[in-house]
Amino acid sequence: MTTISRSKWRKRPPYRSIVVVLLFGVVLLSLGVWRGTFAGILWRVTEPVLHSRAFASSVIGSVTAQFYAKSALTRENEALKAALASSSLALLDRNLLAEENKELRERLGKAGATPHTTLASVIARPPASPYDTFIIDAGSDVGIAVGDLVFAGGASVIGSVSESYASTARVALFSSPGMVHTGLLRRQGGEAGDIPLTVSGQGGGTMRAEVPAGTKVSIADAVILTVNSLTLSGVVSHVERTEGNSFEVVYLHLPVNLFELRYVEVRRGEPL
Amino acid sequence: MSTSYFVPLSVTLVIAGILLPFWPLGALGVLLAALSGHPAVALICAAVLDLLWGVMPGFSQYYFFPAVLFALLGIVVRALSLRYVLEERSSHL
Numbered sequence: 001m002t003t004i005s006r007s008k009w010r011k012r013p014p015y016r017s018i019v020v021v022l023l024f025g026v027v028l029l030s031l032g033v034w035r036g037t038f039a040g041i042l043w044r045v046t047e048p049v050l051h052s053r054a055f056a057s058s059v060i061g062s063v064t065a066q067f068y069a070k071s072a073l074t075r076e077n078e079a080l081k082a083a084l085a086s087s088s089l090a091l092l093d094r095n096l097l098a099e100e101n102k103e104l105r106e107r108l109g110k111a112g113a114t115p116h117t118t119l120a121s122v123i124a125r126p127p128a129s130p131y132d133t134f135i136i137d138a139g140s141d142v143g144i145a146v147g148d149l150v151f152a153g154g155a156s157v158i159g160s161v162s163e164s165y166a167s168t169a170r171v172a173l174f175s176s177p178g179m180v181h182t183g184l185l186r187r188q189g190g191e192a193g194d195i196p197l198t199v200s201g202q203g204g205g206t207m208r209a210e211v212p213a214g215t216k217v218s219i220a221d222a223v224i225l226t227v228n229s230l231t232l233s234g235v236v237s238h239v240e241r242t243e244g245n246s247f248e249v250v251y252l253h254l255p256v257n258l259f260e261l262r263y264v265e266v267r268r269g270e271p272l
Numbered sequence: 273m274s275t276s277y278f279v280p281l282s283v284t285l286v287i288a289g290i291l292l293p294f295w296p297l298g299a300l301g302v303l304l305a306a307l308s309g310h311p312a313v314a315l316i317c318a319a320v321l322d323l324l325w326g327v328m329p330g331f332s333q334y335y336f337f338p339a340v341l342f343a344l345l346g347i348v349v350r351a352l353s354l355r356y357v358l359e360e361r362s363s364h365l
Contacts, residue, residue: 024315031319032336039323046324049291128293131328163326170326178330201329 040139040165047137047168050123116268117151118142122261123168132176132203133162136264139169144266149231151265156255157231161266171264174233175201175254183223183233185209185250187216199223199234199252205259207234207252213241217250278308286317290324298325302339306346318343 031038120138129135138144148161150171159173174181179201184194195217197209211217223234234252241248282305289298298321305314318339327333335341 028319028337028340031323035323039326042320042323046290053291053293124293127295130295130325133326162329172329176329178328178332180330 036163036165039163040168043135043165043168047123050135051137054123116143118144118266118268119263120144120169120266121263125261126204126258132173132179132201132205132258134171134173134258134261136169136171136266137167138266139167140164141166143268144169145268149267151231151267152256152261152263154265155231157225157233158254158256158258158261158264169266173201173205173254173258174199175203175205175207175258177201177203181225181233183209183225185211185217185236186222186224188218188221194224197223197250205254205257206237207254209250209252210247211250213246213248215248217248222255223252275308275310278304279310279313282308282310282313282317286321289321295325299339299342302343303346306343307350309350311343311347314343314346315340 118138120136122134123137124135126132126134136150144161144164146161146164149157150159150161152158157174159171159176159179161169162172163170172179180198182196182198185197186194195211195215197211199207199209202208209223217236217239219236219238221236222232223236225231225233232255235255236250237253238251239248240251282301285301285304286298289295289301298317302314302318302321305311305317319337321339322337325339327335327338332338
């Protein structure tokens with residue numbers, strides 16, 4: 001049997017490996033320098049395919065929906081009617097508050113400061129895209145720039161544009177690991193005084209913040225983003241109190257289900 | 273033993289990771305190519321995935337090419353494993 005001795009390994013000149021490593025370094029450096037251009041080209045190719053996938057899944061979903069049991073549909077219908085009734089009341093309250101807010105802003109001379117909004121459809125959302133980011137089908141062609149805030153369902157802000165290509169853009173959610181934003185904790189039940197806090201993303205639509213021990217925080221309290229207008233950026237889902245610790249850990253989730261997001265609004269000129 | 277059939281399998285997994293709503297398939301394709309001894313395929317696929325996926329916000333953005341780093345990790349693991357196996361075999365002979 002023939003075996004390769006260690007001395008023979010050492011004698012082999014490593015020129016080929018050095019050339020390959022250098023070449024790879026040059027390619028990687030070029031990709032780093034022109035990352036936006038290369039990524040834009042790739043997304044231009046991928047975007048129609050992902051649009052087709054979304055269309056196909058909606059068609060398949062509508063076909064399979066016909067096979068649901070009638071009784072299950074009736075139960076779902078009843079539950080949706082109940083949810084709609086409670087939502088209508090909440091919406092009435094919201095409309096009144098919105099009117100009041102508008103009136104106050106007009107009195108303060110801040111009316112008309114609403115930034116330009118672009119509606120975009122989500123073409124890749126978690127778990128199709130990693131790091132709690134998603135891709136929208138609007139980019140620098142329509143004026144979307146890095147840092148623009150992204151809203152879902154009106155007053156819920158969920159993240160900001162992290163990269164903008166020609167026809168697409170990448171949105172980093174506030175729940176993305178490494179994403180940090182400041183906000184105000186607004187408590188339910190008329191508790192006076194908002195609490196400023198720093199919220200950091202944890203992935204999977206969840207976030208984490210710390211408040212001083214003894215602070216009255218309860219589940220479903222809201223976190224308001226500190227920008228010109230009042231915008232909801234998180235909802236308290238759990239509070240962890242440890243005996244003897246000077247801080248309480250507040251766990252939050254995004255105000256919307258990011259796995260079901262179909263459309264978002266990008267507000268230009270209102271960066272974080 | 274030929275490992276050439278791992279190349280189409282890895283590439284298929286990477287394409288599936290892009291087109292199907294489950295990104296870990298792409299990472300699995302990169303890992304499979306790296307561990308099966310096809311570093312070029314692993315690195316090219318990883319670079320494409322990095323361009324499509326971008327980077328994490330915050331400090332992790334300084335990794336620049338996380339999927340390529342993942343592929344390099346796979347290549348190093350394979351090289352170290354082979355070295356260990358060869359040393360074990362030569363000591364037994």
